[in-house]
Each structure stands twice: as structure tokens, then as C-alpha cells.
Amino acid sequence: MLRRLYRCVVRSHPSGFRRRFGEEMLYIFDQQKGTLSALGVILDCVFSLLRQWTLRPHVGIELPAAPLLSPAADQIPSFETLDPFRPRASAIINGTVLSLILFCMSVFAIRYSWIHVLNLRIPSVAVNPSQQVGPQTRLQFDVIPTEPEGIQSKTIASSSPRTTAAPIRTRGVTIWLDPYVGKYISNYPPARISIQIEGDPLRGDHLSLSLAAAERPSLALSPVSPARFVIDGAENSYVDFTTDAQGRICCLSFVVNGNAIIAQRQ
């Protein structure tokens, strides 16, 4: 077993070295007595293997060898390499540098795309309350970086937004919608979220959420509590509002399937 392992290591040496010294190295291994000394010889051979492939510039050069009187004693043919080619050291260095550059560029590209593109999948969204939406319907939202100042965000609303509304009652609690209305900015991922009041002839006044520059309908919100509104027709999607010390809404957390966008009020 150990001899086979040693033979493999010897055969892994460059062809010139192996042809010249391989049989002698096997002979020396055969002279070892005990497993410990055999293991020491194998370890030394591994170091030799590393040296030959990394440090010796003449690895691929065949040295003139004295003729053998007879073939190998064990009559087992040695491995032959098809080509004793070995790349130049400068080519190896160039290849290493090029690989490192490509690796760094790939890492940078992945990091850049991770910051700037975040696909959020909303299971199902009721675009229109009167329209029946099947449970398998999927609507994909792309969170798009905030636009430069001066460019108006596009918001598609089903009705004209307002900033005041009558209070609504849910679970015995009266909720005024006005304090929630405003623009919320997220830095990571960059996004602008608008919360506004919309009036609907069927369901009355309600909050709606829209993402800046997204060519999507706004999302209707229904209150669960003063701090949490769920997105109508979407599972596992809700908006949590946080108040500051004065009791004013200061930020929101837009959660879609466990992915959260934290946005501060502008």
C-alpha cells in the first residue's frame, strides 16, 4: 500500500526527473525497514515533488542519462507523459496576475449587482379590488435606485391621492391615516417609497404604497394595528411603521416574503 503511494508520488515528478531517478528512488524505498521510515521517505518525496514543479527552472529539460543495463526489476512499465512541455515562469506569473484581476473584477461585479438590483417577488397582488386575482398570479417588483433630484417619480394610482381622510376603525381601534402619508427613503437598497391616501368608491379611504419609478400600480394597504398594515392580496407582505419619541411616524419597514426594506421618512 505504502509502496503504491510512493510510486504514485514518484510518477508525479516531471518526466525527465522520473526517468532518471525514479527507479533508484523506488530502490531506496525498498531498503527502508519499518512503516515510520517508509512514511518519512514518502513525505520527503512529496516535498521533492513540490520543489521540482515549482522551483526548478530546468524541470522540462531532459538530462543525458547513463544507459540502463536491464529494464525495471518489477517489469511494470512507467507512466509516460505525452509532452514534456512546461510553461515559462513568466507565462505562469502573467497567468496568475490575469487570474487575480479577473477574480477581483468578478467579485466587484457581483457586489455591484447585489447592491443595485434586488428582485422582490410578491406572491399575488390585487391590482383592482373588483378584479378577482388567482392565487397563482405573480407580480414582480424591481426596486430601482432613487433618481437624481429634479426627476419626478412616476406613480400610477387608481385614484387621485389625498393627504387627509376620515378615520377608519379596525379591531376596535380608530386609526387616522393622515400621519402615515409621506415619502420614505431607503439607502440600502436605494428606493423611494410613497405612502398616500386613496379614495375608493367600494372600500372607502385607504392607504396605498407605491415605489418610485416603478411602472406598477400602487399597493393598497389595510391596517392590522396602528403600527402594521398588510398589503391587500399579497401573502407575507406588510408594512410596519415606527414612531419617534414625539409619536410621529419616522420610518417604515416594507417586508415582502421576509425581505425587508427599511426607509426613513423624508
Place this chain on the structure above:
Amino acid sequence: MAERLDSYLPLSSAALHILLALAGEDLHGYGIMQEIARQSVGIYKLGPGTLYDNLQKLVQFGWVRELGPRRGDDDPRRRYYRLTDAGREVLTAETARLTQVVREARSRLRGPNPRRV
């Protein structure tokens, strides 16, 4: 010639011991390993990988010549190696350098003890 030799000095431990082992007689690889172990009283043991890696270098420098197997030897896999004249010169130069080192070390060690601050 001396300047050319100096560029190769100091020799590595393995190269020095191999040249030293071959200075007495022609030896095969395993014989070199045994001779080195004998000369260093078992302190310095050379593995076959290190031995042949250095032998390859020494043959390329022209300090050691490969003779090949001997007729009538026990094992035909054994190849013998011989120290060349160039190898002997290098060994002589390295020995002189080491002698100087030893002389310097002895004179320093015999001298007065360094002052304690």
C-alpha cells in the same frame, strides 16, 4: 576561477554532504544516504527526494558525474555517481570557507566574556 566558485558558496547542507560523501569513493544513491548518515553520526538524514533533487543540480553544474549501473551489482537499479574535478574544487573552497568560520568562532568563544550592562 576562484571568483566563479565563490558565487556558488555557501553550499546548502545537502549539497555539501553529498559532495563530501562522494569525495571518498563512487557511490550509488542509497550509498550516499548511508555515508551521509555515517559522517554526521546519524544527525543529518537525507531522504531520496532531497538527495536526487540535489544530485540533479550537482550533475547539471558538472560537479558530479553519473556513471550508471555497475556490472555484477546486486540491483541493476542502482546508479553510481562520481565527484568530478570541478566538484572537488568547489568542495575544497567550501571547506576552506567553513574552516575560516570555525577559526573565527573559536577565537570569539575563547576571548573575554562580554561586559554585562
